[in-house]
Amino acid sequence: MKNKLFQLLSGHNFTLFAGIGNALKSDDGVGIYISRQIIPRPGWEVLIVESGIEKFVGKINSLAPDLLILLDATDFGREPGFYDLVPLQQVRDYTANTHTVSLSRVGEFFEMETCLLGIQPADVTFGEIITAPVKASADELIEIINNLKI
Numbered sequence: 001m002k003n004k005l006f007q008l009l010s011g012h013n014f015t016l017f018a019g020i021g022n023a024l025k026s027d028d029g030v031g032i033y034i035s036r037q038i039i040p041r042p043g044w045e046v047l048i049v050e051s052g053i054e055k056f057v058g059k060i061n062s063l064a065p066d067l068l069i070l071l072d073a074t075d076f077g078r079e080p081g082f083y084d085l086v087p088l089q090q091v092r093d094y095t096a097n098t099h100t101v102s103l104s105r106v107g108e109f110f111e112m113e114t115c116l117l118g119i120q121p122a123d124v125t126f127g128e129i130i131t132a133p134v135k136a137s138a139d140e141l142i143e144i145i146n147n148l149k150i
Contacts, residue, residue: 016065020072027121031071074118081133
């Protein structure tokens, strides 16, 4: 993942990370958790949109990043904590059910390259605790992102 992120980020001048999810639905809050831990640096901004990504399309487009990385719980059909970085055009409608519009559909309105950094949740029921495997993966991703030398 480190190399994949490095290659993607090094080709852009301005990257926006957007944390998506519902912090009251256990692992569904992982995108918010990650976004709160990213250390801003020149050329990077972080926006927490929670479960209303469709309400932020105008704001995101007006910020005009070269690259948008959506951070979200994603049902890849894999083991909890599995994560992947995929272009939004390749995302089937397998994001968690807290969005009123699917990410692939909302992605049609973004004017920049958009990717999803998704983590397979274990539990998206009511609760504020992120499960151990999902938190471990999130912490690993936070470390990778914050330590990239670009």
